[in-house]
Amino acid sequence: MREHMNTEAITILELTHEQAQDFFLKSESYFNADMPPYFNFRPILDAVKNTMGDLQLNGIMAEKKVIDCEKVNHTIHTNKDGKLSWRPLQLIHPVLYFYLVRELTEAKNWEKIKERFSKFSSNQKITCLSIPVKSSENKKDKAAQVNSWWQKFELQSIELAIDYDYLFETDIADCYGSIYTHSIAWAVETKEVAKINRSIALLGNFIDKTIQKMQFNQTNGIPQGSVLMDFIAEITLGYIDEIVGEKLSEILISDYKILRYRDDYRIFVNNQSDGELILKTLADVMSDMGFRLNSSKTKSSSDIITSSVKSDKNSWMASKGYHNNLLKHCSLIKQHSLNYPNSGSLSTALSEFHKRIVKLKKFDSTTSYSIISIIIDISYRNPRTYPVAFAILSKYLSLITDIEERTSLIKRINIKFNKLPNIGYMEIWFQRAIKSNIETITFNEKLCNLVTEPNNSVWNSEWISSKKIMRIMNTTPIIDLTKLHEIEDVIDSLEFDLFPRISG
DSSP states (O other): OOOOOOTTEEEGGGSOHHHHHHHHTSHHHHOOSOOOTTBOOHHHHHHHHHHHTTOOGGGTBOSSOGGGOSOOSEEEEEESSSSSOEEEEEEOOHHHHHHHHHHHTSHHHHHHHHHHHHHHTOSTTEEEOOSOEEESSSSOHHHHHHHHIIIIIIHHHHHGGGTOSEEEEEEBTTHHHHOBHHHHHHHHHOHHHHHHOOOTTSHHHHHHHHHHHHTTTOOBOOOOSSHHHHHHHHHHHHHHHHHHHHHHHHTTOOSEEEEEETTEEEEEESSHHHHHHHHHHHHHHHHHTTOOBOGGGOEEESOHHHHHSOHHHHHHHHHTOOOSSHHHHHHHHHHHHHHSTTOHHHHHHHHHHHHHHTTOOSOOTTTHHHHHHHHHHHHHHOGGGHHHHHHHHHHHHHHOOOHHHHHHHHHHHHHHHTTSSOOHHHHHHHHHHTGGGGGGSOOOOHHHHTTTOTTOOOSOOTTBOOHHHHHHHHHOOSBOHHHHHHSOSSOOGGGTOSSTTTOO
């Protein structure tokens, strides 16, 4: 079949080792969750790079080693379902982050990584579509990555209906949290080599040991929240692709196509029994690597075209969820959130609503509080929507002229969200939404406190003996105060919408 080319982006495997290092040191690569625009991690990463140079960790460590320190990284918790499930996103300690990036993008090592990915993709029946990409235009890399998903994963899936009769879908349960760090060494060096040679001189062992240093010597799981760790996960998953291809050749299964986007698999076959055998083979290989397939998300269908587009997206497009009345429009979105919680289409629907309400000139006391209540309820139960939901809130707050009334509403919303555990990410966007009223709320998230105390550090650096590096950690702000003062109280769509000019 023909390849769908994304002319707006190139994969990082197409970059030179110098370009790859610069890519990983970008602020949005270091932490790839949506953040208000006044957060900028590039200055501290550049300062660490310029000061460390070629220094090794042993040359800057104190008597207490990093591997003996807890909470070296800063963790931001985001609630996943508005209940008791959450995802820890980590800001890796800048020194450890640069240390790993520097080694990974050293000329010889970068070529080795490229060679391994070439080997992973040698079986053309198994295609990885999730290698991190760099935008070749003036767009966010994350926007290019999402566009790549649509062009490569969704459109190719639809096209494969010409050649295949059945689609099997599955994914890995708690993928990043299940990665066994030793398996990274197996993937880079092959399992046979890594088992025999435990030397830190081997790139795979270096990556393994450095990630352990970030995690109090733990070998289960890797930090989530950076493009660097997305890429390292791809190394392990690519190795699995290679082994699965070999196993399928051994059992003489050849009439199939597998598309993988990170931990999501789409398996196309013309025979249902082949699909079941491929699933079993995948599960067996996964088990050897410490993974397990998510049984609740494993399914099959003979309608490839319908199944290739996510059901929430199909439903929203079919419903044409729009109403001239803002309250009724908002209620339609609420209903969609009940049917498809925390879905991508829910964020899209809210973005469309945001475009309508930014034109409002006055606060309608009859309906505005009802709309605010619905939006807050949606975000409370669907944490993926925090950026756009708080953008909507910021607009309504700007229309409330009475200071006491506005303050009262802010406090009511704060009480609501404090019923949830692990709301650090929510606090970041709530703080952005109440930019001119932040003194009314006490925030627990350390990153929020940097807005008023920018020289504080959020990382544990007790393991560092170098005075120069400690000076960087203690004095290099990650809050761009100029940007903070420049931005408007009302959150602009450019702050959260990856496609502000073409969505809607």
